[in-house]
Amino acid sequence: MRIVAVTACPTGIAHTYMAAEKLEKTARALGHQIKVETQGAMGVENELSSADIQAADGVIFAVDIAVEQRERFDGKKVVQVPVQDAIKDPKGVIAKLG
Amino acid sequence: MALEHRFIFPLPNGLHARPASHLEEIVRGFTAAITFANDRTGRTANAKSVLALVGTDTRHSDPCRLVFQGADEAAAFSRVTGFLSGPFAACDEPFVIETPASPDELHLPRSLKAAGLQRFHRGTSACRGVGQGRAVVIGAFVLPPTLRTQKARDATQEHAAFRTAAAAVQNDLERSLNLALGTEAAVLKAHLALLRDPALAEQVATQIGSGRTAVQAVAAAIEAHAAILRQAESAYLRERVLDLEDIGRRLLEKLGGPGGSPQAPALTEPAVVFAETLTPGQLLALDRRYVRGLVLGQAGQTSHTIILARSFGIPTLTGVAQAASLVTPGMEVIVDANLGIVIAEISAGVRHWYDREQAKLTRIAQKQAGAAAQPTVMRDGRRIEVAANISSAEEAVTAFAQGAEGIGLFRTELLFMNRSEAPGEEAQYAQYAAVVRAAGGRPVIIRTLDIGGDKPVPFMKFPPENNPFLGYRGVRFYPEHSALVKTQFRALLRAAALGPLKVMVPMVACLEEARTAKRLFTEAQRELSAAGVAHGHGVPFGLMIEVPSAAFILDELCIEADFFSIGTNDLTQYFLAADRENPKVASLYSSLHPGFLRLLRQIVAGAKARGRWIGLCGEMAEDAQAQPLLVGLGLDEISLAAPRIAATKTALAQLAAADCAALLDQALRCATRDEVAQLLSARPVPAAPLLTPELVAIDVDCRTKEEAIRAAVDLLQVAGRTTRPELIEEEIWQREDTYSTGFGGGLAVPHCKSAHLAANTIAILKLREGIEWGSIDGQPVRVAILLAIRGDDHGKEHLRVFAKLSRLVVRDEFRERLMAETDPAALTDFVLTSLNS
Numbered sequence: 064m065r066i067v068a069v070t071a072c073p074t075g076i077a078h079t080y081m082a083a084e085k086l087e088k089t090a091r092a093l094g095h096q097i098k099v100e101t102q103g104a105m106g107v108e109n110e111l112s113s114a115d116i117q118a119a120d121g122v123i124f125a126v127d128i129a130v131e132q133r134e135r136f137d138g139k140k141v142v143q144v145p146v147q148d149a150i151k152d153p154k155g156v157i158a159k160l161g
Numbered sequence: 162m163a164l165e166h167r168f169i170f171p172l173p174n175g176l177h178a179r180p181a182s183h184l185e186e187i188v189r190g191f192t193a194a195i196t197f198a199n200d201r202t203g204r205t206a207n208a209k210s211v212l213a214l215v216g217t218d219t220r221h222s223d224p225c226r227l228v229f230q231g232a233d234e235a236a237a238f239s240r241v242t243g244f245l246s247g248p249f250a251a252c253d254e255p256f257v258i259e260t261p262a263s264p265d266e267l268h269l270p271r272s273l274k275a276a277g278l279q280r281f282h283r284g285t286s287a288c289r290g291v292g293q294g295r296a297v298v299i300g301a302f303v304l305p306p307t308l309r310t311q312k313a314r315d316a317t318q319e320h321a322a323f324r325t326a327a328a329a330v331q332n333d334l335e336r337s338l339n340l341a342l343g344t345e346a347a348v349l350k351a352h353l354a355l356l357r358d359p360a361l362a363e364q365v366a367t368q369i370g371s372g373r374t375a376v377q378a379v380a381a382a383i384e385a386h387a388a389i390l391r392q393a394e395s396a397y398l399r400e401r402v403l404d405l406e407d408i409g410r411r412l413l414e415k416l417g418g419p420g421g422s423p424q425a426p427a428l429t430e431p432a433v434v435f436a437e438t439l440t441p442g443q444l445l446a447l448d449r450r451y452v453r454g455l456v457l458g459q460a461g462q463t464s465h466t467i468i469l470a471r472s473f474g475i476p477t478l479t480g481v482a483q484a485a486s487l488v489t490p491g492m493e494v495i496v497d498a499n500l501g502i503v504i505a506e507i508s509a510g511v512r513h514w515y516d517r518e519q520a521k522l523t524r525i526a527q528k529q530a531g532a533a534a535q536p537t538v539m540r541d542g543r544r545i546e547v548a549a550n551i552s553s554a555e556e557a558v559t560a561f562a563q564g565a566e567g568i569g570l571f572r573t574e575l576l577f578m579n580r581s582e583a584p585g586e587e588a589q590y591a592q593y594a595a596v597v598r599a600a601g602g603r604p605v606i607i608r609t610l611d612i613g614g615d616k617p618v619p620f621m622k623f624p625p626e627n628n629p630f631l632g633y634r635g636v637r638f639y640p641e642h643s644a645l646v647k648t649q650f651r652a653l654l655r656a657a658a659l660g661p662l663k664v665m666v667p668m669v670a671c672l673e674e675a676r677t678a679k680r681l682f683t684e685a686q687r688e689l690s691a692a693g694v695a696h697g698h699g700v701p702f703g704l705m706i707e708v709p710s711a712a713f714i715l716d717e718l719c720i721e722a723d724f725f726s727i728g729t730n731d732l733t734q735y736f737l738a739a740d741r742e743n744p745k746v747a748s749l750y751s752s753l754h755p756g757f758l759r760l761l762r763q764i765v766a767g768a769k770a771r772g773r774w775i776g777l778c779g780e781m782a783e784d785a786q787a788q789p790l791l792v793g794l795g796l797d798e799i800s801l802a803a804p805r806i807a808a809t810k811t812a813l814a815q816l817a818a819a820d821c822a823a824l825l826d827q828a829l830r831c832a833t834r835d836e837v838a839q840l841l842s843a844r845p846v847p848a849a850p851l852l853t854p855e856l857v858a859i860d861v862d863c864r865t866k867e868e869a870i871r872a873a874v875d876l877l878q879v880a881g882r883t884t885r886p887e888l889i890e891e892e893i894w895q896r897e898d899t900y901s902t903g904f905g906g907g908l909a910v911p912h913c914k915s916a917h918l919a920a921n922t923i924a925i926l927k928l929r930e931g932i933e934w935g936s937i938d939g940q941p942v943r944v945a946i947l948l949a950i951r952g953d954d955h956g957k958e959h960l961r962v963f964a965k966l967s968r969l970v971v972r973d974e975f976r977e978r979l980m981a982e983t984d985p986a987a988l989t990d991f992v993l994t995s996l997n998s
Binding site: 080081084088101147151 | 896899900902904905910912913914937938948950960961963964965967968970971972
């Protein structure tokens with residue numbers, strides 16, 4: 064499966080990156096392809112292109128705040144969870160993509 | 162015919178007791194009537210009365226007049242105007258006023274509230290620190306009824322009683338003054354001036370004349386003057402009431418015998434003193450070994466009581482409502498003048514909290530004392546000596562306590578001012594010897610007399626000059642007053658037998674002057690040897706470089722001089738032909754002028770080429786922006802005001818001499834002062850390391866999340882990363898309140914963005930036992946990693962590091978090593994290496 068994800072937490076210092084790390088590690092271990100965009104204190108990094116988004120089979124938002132440029136994902140089915148869920152149970156979050 | 166002098170009042174704190182007593186000393190000897198008039202307040206005063214002068218309520222920039230009338234009015238006029246335009250400005254020192262925490266920005270740490278803090282009172286911090294002890298209450302003075310209603314004896318007897326009492330108090334004060342140093346001495350001197358004040362004596366005499374006892378007369382006179390002061394607009398003057406009451410108290414004690422006024426309680430154990438008002442005398446009478454804190458109802462930031470409390474480092478709160486009735490004497494209390502509270506009910510939790518707080522403050526104090534005591538070593542191992550400028554022997558002790566590595570300039574003018582004759586060799590020797598002894602083997606440079614038209618002294622008749630700065634001053638009058646100069650040289654040479662003392666001569670513009678001074682110096686040496694008087698041998702003889710011409714004959718001056726010190730204040734104004742006191746040209750006065758920097762380079766290079774030691778004294782040394790240039794010049798020493806030394810040493814330790822030399826090269830190529838300033842402000846400040854072993858604590862005994870967060874913040878404070886731990890603590894909690902930073906696996910990453918950080922910082926706390934943190938997996942936390950980022954840091958580099966760390970901590974192998982490692986240095990190394998991989 065090709066997955067794209069966005070992580071974002073209130074201060075953008077810690078949880079954004081923890082969640083990104085967990086999602087990446089877990090998805091690859093499960094044999095999926097994944098690209099995670101972080102929206103933290105440094106701004107948007109590893110930005111998802113429209114091609115990335117178009118090609119994705121599933122979209123995960125692990126966020127506690129609004130996603131920047133949300134319109135990029137219009138028409139896509141999105142699984143949205145709190146950041147903490149992606150840190151605590153990344154496997155469970157990925158499973159939600161069905 | 163009267164003479165009148167109009168002027169704008171120059172002193173920032175107004176005409177308070179200290180400058181008033183200086184002025185009074187100057188005018189005392191003249192028979193002419195000298196009246197001080199303030200055209201803003203419309204008040205006038207006899208300039209020979211300190212109280213009357215203070216009562217004019219004169220503030221900075223007030224339009225004022227002095228009127229001289231009488232036989233010696235011309236002499237008085239020239240003397241006083243000379244004094245006003247010169248040394249008067251130095252009569253007052255700027256007060257270090259701590260910014261009081263206003264109640265609405267009072268932040269009590271959440272950890273302290275969680276520890277069970279309940280009953281406490283707020284106040285304004287006047288001297289920071291924390292103290293604990295038993296409450297001692299000192300009540301306000303009230304004249305006992307028996308004395309209030311007592312019938313007066315014969316007026317002659319009452320007058321005599323007052324005179325005896327006044328003489329006895331004067332005697333007491335003078336005796337204390339002999340033993341006192343620094344601030345304490347200054348306060349006692351101000352009290353002596355009040356006691357001698359004719360206005361006070363007149364008022365007492367009038368009261369006795371109208372049938373009162375000496376006791377009642379003193380009480381009334383003190384009250385009358387206090388009433389004038391209380392109405393003053395300047396808070397500083399209002400606070401002089403305490404000084405006046407103090408004199409009154411001492412007088413009444415002498416007049417009424419024991420019991421006439423409340424005795425200072427004898428302290429036998431650590432005590433916190435509560436009082437509505439506390440006079441300086443009452444504070445001095447307390448046994449300071451036991452005074453752990455002061456809680457006062459009224460006392461301003463500039464009252465002498467507070468100035469003394471600061472110089473003794475006693476944690477002090479003021480503005481505490483009903484201070485004297487808050488506590489029962491004997492109960493245990495804690496004064497926290499850092500947070501601005503006094504705690505009257507101490508629970509076990511609060512006691513525990515303060516035990517840790519005290520331990521932390523002790524660690525910080527030891528660290529600072531250690532750092533201040535260290536020599537200044539730059540990053541590349543190069544040394545530069547940081548010395549102090551002083552103008553009295555008393556300041557030397559304080560200067561060394563503040564980290565001075567030597568005395569770079571002892572200006573001796575003050576020893577000669579305000580006297581009717583020159584101080585003798587013995588009196589001078591005592592002062593110089595005191596400085597050399599205080600130095601304990603560290604170098605001391607003492608500059609010989611630099612008086613002249615701009616700094617008049619009464620016993621030397623200098624003709625009035627149109628332009629005293631270009632006039633008869635410094636070494637220029639040495640040939641005419643060779644006896645005076647030789648006396649000073651002899652006193653200096655004798656003191657040099659006690660330790661490394663160097664002698665320096667001011668205002669040298671040509672070789673002949675250097676030779677003349679050197680000849681007098683050599684003669685003084687010969688005289689001492691001939692008389693068999695012990696003195697130093699091979700005492701270094703140096704010249705102050707403050708006249709531009711000296712820079713261009715340095716080779717020749719090296720023949721006479723063993724060392725040099727650059728006096729940048731005068732050198733800048735002479736070189737740029739601009740008087741910084743003149744607002745129209747003050748902007749031209751700048752030590753960062755490229756021409757001036759090139760001059761400095763020429764001087765230092767000239768001295769170094771001949772192997773001469775060279776230092777720099779003057780305000781340029783205090784300019785943090787200019788300091789890298791001074792290092793770049795290759796100076797052996799810089800000398801500055803003592804309170805700036807600790808900060809300067811810390812800043813210099815961050816520099817590398819090679820970088821500074823490169824920076825100087827660039828500055829020397831600049832065309833304008835603005836280019837130099839731009840170059841300096843663009844200089845990258847070397848970042849403090851994110852994590853050091855000092856920021857790692859192992860086996861920490863905390864029971865709650867509140868305690869653990871506080872312990873982590875304490876690490877930041879001890880490492881010098883913040884001075885406002887209570888605010889950082891609150892910021893971390895605001896983040897925790899959104900949701901817990903415990904992300905599972907026994908780890909937590911509390912974090913904050915804060916404006917109260919000196920540098921971006923990581924701190925690691927390894928807890929002895931797991932703590933409930935509200936983690937997402939419900940497991941207790943064993944390791945907390947605090948990430949603290951400066952609020953104004955928009956640089957991505959550090960954010961990237963924090964992002965990297967956040968990714969690392971969710972990896973099992975990183976977490977396992979973090980849990981297993983117990984050595985702070987190894988843990989620091991591991992984390993930093995992982996971050997850079």
